[in-house]
Amino acid sequence: AQSVSQHNHHVILSEAASLELGCNYSYGGTVNLFWYVQYPGQHLQLLLKYFSGDPLVKGIKGFEAEFIKSKFSFNLRKPSVQWSDTAEYFCAVNAYSSASKIIFGSGTRLSIRP
């Protein structure tokens, strides 16, 4: 069965610091990978996704993620965070064999100090 691990439960950074949130998945076959963000009081929004091609994908609001197949990882990065990036971040995986079903990681809460 697929699973997704996010090792950082709560990350606290100052504005302008660089961000990297870890995500590892377990599934031996072809996968699609996603990062979603949930701002306080709002619904889930898609930050970026990887289906195929260039393993470095760029998303909205300056976020990017790199798919490293050999490490089963899809880490999220941002070179300089802003206070408005305070949110919950979820990594998610979809296995080709399971149609559109998406499995979510446990989430990482990001707090940015102004």
Next chain:
Amino acid sequence: GAVVSQHPSRVICKSGTSVKIECRSLDFQATTMFWYRQFPKQSLMLMATSNEGSKATYEQGVEKDKFLINHASLTLSTLTVTSAHPEDSSFYICSANPSGVTYEQYFGPGTRLTVT
């Protein structure tokens, strides 16, 4: 585009009663919708996959007789929590997969259910 709504946004019900939550895709058709449950400060747990015109597929450990799902049209899926108990209190989120577009999901704003 790609907006998903949920109604109601919040509901409080008494133990033993049933409550229905609606999930609508407002500007696209969705053959498949998903229902998730999110506990405080935790991730989304997939409960079931709702397929238009057929029975829902439930994840392991989810009681299908307790969480009734109906997907009667390409824009509407409903989740009915039957004989609700306080432990059913949670945040329920639906998502919709646009027909003909695999691997994309758009999420609704969620419904906060409190069972007293």
